[in-house]
Amino acid sequence: ATLLPSTRVLLKRREVAEVERELQSQRQEFQQRMQRLAQRRQQLARRQEQHRDAVLRFESFLKAVAARRERALRREDEERARAAAERAEAARLQRELEQLQQHRERLARRLRSLRPFGDYLRDVLARMGQFQDVPAMLVHFGVLMGVRAALAREAEAEQELLAQGRAQLQRHRQDISTQLLGTRNELARLHARLEAARQEVLHWESCWTHIQSTAIQKTLLLGEIKLAVLNLFQQTTAQLRIPTDTAQDTKAQLDMV
The missing domain is CATH 1.20.5 (Single alpha-helices involved in coiled-coils or other helix-helix interfaces)
Structure with missing residues (x-):
């Protein structure tokens, strides 16, 4: 539907x-x-x-x-x-x-060993009669030991100064000896130079004497030659009847001869 x-x-x-x-x-x-x-x-x-x-x-x-x-x-x-x-x-x-x-035991042993010295110090205190107790006596002897040590230090210082002075004197002597040796060497060197100079002067004086002697001999020989030339020139001019005033120097005279 x-x-x-x-x-x-x-x-x-x-x-x-x-x-x-x-x-x-x-x-x-x-x-x-x-x-x-x-x-x-x-x-x-x-x-x-x-x-x-x-x-x-x-x-x-x-x-x-x-x-x-x-x-x-x-x-x-x-x-x-x-x-x-x-x-x-x-x-x-x-x-x-x-x-x-251990240290306490050592001190105890030392105390026992020093006990005779304590007795000795008390005996010395009793015999001296100058101090009240042993500490005072030890202080006095400590002072004396200090003075002795000071004197010993002074003596040692003086000995040291003396040794330094001796060493300085020895060095001074050595320096003077060295200077003297140098001076002597210098004098010897100068003496040797002086002797060499003297020898050189003698040598040159001998040379100069020889030169002078040679010059004199040559001068004499030259004079003799001039005189011989003059004589020969005069003889020649006399024979040839030439005037002598034609030649004045030796060379001209020799040329004419």
């Missing part, structure tokens, strides 16, 4: 209403699911936060335990080091005590 348009519209509206109701139901269910999911997320976030807090508290606890353990170990090491130091100090004090006891 054919439905009327109005009936179809009603049917469509009914279908649309059913679809809308179903969609609304699905929306509500989806919203409920989203709410439950959001609640679960919140719960999960709270659980994660709680877990994170628990982890942080546990880590803090572990750190605190480690710090306490480290402090305990440090205190134990310090106590051990302190105990070792105390044992070492006790051992050192024990050694010092033993050394002091």
Whole structure:
């Protein structure tokens, strides 16, 4: 049968209403699911936060335990080091005590060995009668020993000054001896130079005498030659009857002859 348009519209509206109701139901269910999911997320976030807090508290606890353990170990090491130091100090004090006891025993033995000297000093004090007690007498003798030591130091200083003076005098003598030796050497060298100069003067005087003698001999020989040439020239001019005033020097006379 054919439905009327109005009936179809009603049917469509009914279908649309059913679809809308179903969609609304699905929306509500989806919203409920989203709410439950959001609640679960919140719960999960709270659980994660709680877990994170628990982890942080546990880590803090572990750190605190480690710090306490480290402090305990440090205190134990310090106590051990302190105990070792105390044992070492006790051992050192024990050694010092033993050394002091040994020193005390040595002093006691020395005191016993010096007791006769004490008796001797008291005997000397009684015999001298100048001092009130032994310490005063020892002070007096100490002063005397100090004066003696000072005099000894002064004497030693004077001896040292004397030795320095002797050494300086010896050096001065050596310097003078060295200077005299140098002067003597210089005089010997100058004397040798003077003697050499004298020998050279004698040599040149001998040479000069020889030169003068040779010059005189040559002058005499030249005079004799001139005289012989003149005689020969005069004889020649006399024989040849040549005037004698034609040649005045010896060379011209010799040429004419």
